[in-house]
């Protein structure tokens with residue numbers, strides 16, 4: 001009998017100081033990173049905190065959205081979006097999926113660390129002062145860096161960055 005484990009991947013972009021956001025928005029614009037996020041997550045469930053979802057104009061196409069809130073009255077009319085009241089309930093919804101993503105924000109990454117077995121982190125090579133939301137420090141006794149790919153600064157990207165893929169060790 002083969003045992004297939006489902007992959008729970010936290011995907012994030014963070015500065016050298018772990019900055020994730022400022023005033024509800026990303027303090028950078030990196031189209032190639034967006035493209036990669038879309039490519040990796042399309043067709044899969046994406047789990048997120050209510051604040052991250054509220055920051056979207058509309059849901060991202062071709063992805064099942066699972067929104068976590070403590071607010072029992074919170075609803076959304078958007079199709080393909082489900083509201084749950086704990087991270088455990090979100091993970092229960094994806095238990096039969098081979099690959100799912102935790103897409104933030106800071107509060108959800110912090111709680112998601114213990115359940116995830118993969119991290120796709122885009123490390124942006126700049127410290128973003130004044131950020132108000134942070135990615136948790138990765139504990140390298142639990143995580144192993146498996147691949148890294150550098151992307152230089154260019155006329156579409158104001159900062160260089162590195163795609164870091166970690167697997168639970």
Ligand SMILES: NC(=O)c1ccc[n+]([C@@H]2O[C@H](COP(=O)([O-])OP(=O)(O)OC[C@H]3O[C@@H](n4cnc5c(N)ncnc54)[C@H](OP(=O)(O)O)[C@@H]3O)[C@@H](O)[C@H]2O)c1
Nearest residue numbers: 012013021024025049050051052069070104105106107108
């Ligand atoms: N750079 C990146 O890769 C990245 C990725 C995603 C998001 N972001 C940024 O991160 C910011 C949002 O992050 P954030 O940390 O402020 O908020 P968040 O993690 O997106 O959402 C927090 C909310 O999730 C709900 N929640 C958290 N833990 C819960 C639990 N255990 N049970 C039930 N509900 C729970 C609560 O919603 P209620 O208040 O409704 O109860 C809480 O207020 C935004 O600025 C966004 O742009 C950046």
